[in-house]
Amino acid sequence: MNDKPFFVDPVGGRAVTYADFGRDVKDTTIGSDDFTPKGCYELFKVLLAAILSGSSLRIIAGPLGEKVSEDVEREFHLAQSKNSGSEVRSVGKREVQAAQQEKQSGMISESRGGSRGPVSNPLVADDLLNAIKQSVCRIGVQTSGTTAEPKIVQHGAESLVRTVRSGPSHADDVWGFAFHPAHFAGIQVFLQALCNRNTIVKLFGLDVSVAHRAIDSYQITHLSATPTYLRLLCGQSSADTSQGANAPIHQRVHPHVRRVTMGGETADDHLLQQISKTFPNAKTTNIYASTEAGALLYSGDGQFEIPESLRGRVKIIDGQLAVHRSLLAESFCANIDEEFFLTGDFVENQSEDSQKFSIKSRDSNVINVGGYKVNCQKVESLIEQMPEVVQARVFGKSNSVTGELVCCEVFATAGSCVSVKLIRDRLGDVLNDYELPRIVNLVDLIQTTLTGKKVR
Amino acid sequence: MTPAIYLTRLSMSDKLLRLFNGIRSDAGAAELDSIDDDAKLRDDLGFDSLELAVLAVKIEAEFGVDVFEQGIVLTVGELRGRINE
Secondary structure: OOOOEEEEEOOOOEEEEHHHHHHHHHHOOOOOOEEOOOOHHHHHHHHHHHHHHOOEEEEOOOOOOOHHHHHHHHHHHHHHHHOOOOOOEEOOHHHHHHHHHOOOOOOOOOOOOOOOOOOOOOOOOOOHHHHHHOOOOEEEEEOOOOOOOOOEEEEOHHHHOOOOOOOHHHOOOEEEEOOOOOOHHHHHHHHHHHHOOOEEEEOOOOOHHHHHHHHHHOOOOEEEEOHHHHHHHHOOOOOOOOOHHHOOHHHOOOOOOOEEEEEOOOOOHHHHHHHHHHOOOOEEEEEEEEOOOEEEEEEOOOOEEOOHHHEOOEEEEOOEEEEEHHHOOHHHHOOOOOOEEEEEEEEEEOOOOOOEEEEEEEHHHEEEEOOEEEEHHHHHHHHOOOOOEEEEEEEEEEEOOOEEEEEEEEEEOOOOOOOHHHHHHHHOOOOOHHHOOOEEEEOOOOOEOOOOOEOO | OOHHHHHHHHHHHHHHHHHHHHHHHHOOOOOOOOOOOOOEOOOOOOOOHHHHHHHHHHHHHHHOOOOOOOOOOOEHHHHHHHHHO
16 A cells, blocks of 8 residues: 555656655654745655644745756655665556555555665554644745735645545545645645545646646546646647547547646636547536635636635625635734735626626736726637637736737747737737737747746 | 948838838738838828837837837837937
8 A cells, every 4th residue: 555656757757655755754854944845746745744743834936847857856866875765666557557446545554665664654644634634833835926926825734624625535536736836726736635645646847748648647537737737738629539649739638537626817618618628527627716715616617606604704895706814824814904805806797696706807917008908818818719829828018108018928839820910810800909919929938927827 | 421320220210111011011001111200100100009009119129219208209200319319
């Protein structure tokens, strides 16, 4: 059971087992409060050590990029040379699948097979989830910085695991890890996988083609990511399944993925369609969450509904979603005077008395062009439906004539040239003149925040 | 006029003509063969406020000057003057 892979980095096929992870957590001491992880595995190790020891930790997001894989690999090699029992080996698809067949039999118990001999594993617990909930740790998590300078919001353990679901039905889950490891949502994916002894396969920072191969190779069943990541991954996905794994990247279909969860940004109908083509058997859930409040609302079709249990504590004020201070992280709550925290997310009700609504935009998505409001997200969504476009980023640029001007970066499909004129020709009938991008730059990569959201 | 200054003016005219024609082309208007300093940006070149906004961005990228920062510019000559300031 302890040989079950805990973490797999597809670049180089390296993996660490639950037994190794338990030993590494035990060997980890929490030093200063501030911690900038260099890779996913390092974060998992330090975070769990902090939780189980009831320590304080402030996780500062730093750039990872392609170095993530190298760092993790180096980390594994160092562990191998330092502790001969901490094995480093390649784990392939078959081993992950075999591990999936194992039934959940409790949390990590004592190590076996390691030459360091039996260890007092820090993760020995009949119920790891409850053990985590009882921790007195204080974990500071940085906000994404989509709309303002990133800030640190402190959470207790209970708030970190509020959305974790555990039980036999989750025993065979294999998670594709597509968030920045310091992202609040990434921490929740880690804890969800850990509490069910699932394998985590690192996808964050990988090329799209490598990520597609990893989803197939490791038979990933659960994927949690930002809409921006999924747009890039699904691209112009078609429903053509005839070529299977040999299909071009934009036609890859993954029937074994059972659930796709999105959070951090709004997801439009077009993206939902793309996801259903790429993951035809997956149930799609959009989570409304923030670093300040954690996960609050769930949606399967783009429409959120305030559940009975949260009515009165989550409501719409002046068209904006508002959250009662009792639902906010303690450290954040201490800094606001009002009873309700305005999230900055503008919503649209189906009807006045309806509890259902969709998120229309964040205030940072709206720019002012010559006195006209332009919703960048709406323009971006339409541009991303053009067959020549893989991904786009629409943003406002300060301008001395019109106040702001709509600009766009486009990551085009191979061989395509997307211009101001092409966008005007295609979208001139559905967008107002002032909404059309006037400056279009072709790029190889759409710029995102450290946590994977588009920069506005 | 010295040859060096003449070359500089030619270069700026060529660049401005290229910028004007790029904006006109995006709008579906015919390209111009030449421009003169008396030409009015709105009436003669047909630029609306959004196209003037684009012109501001492109001129700033090319010459490093926000020509509309100190107020409206009516003609090509005034535009050239702002760039030379």
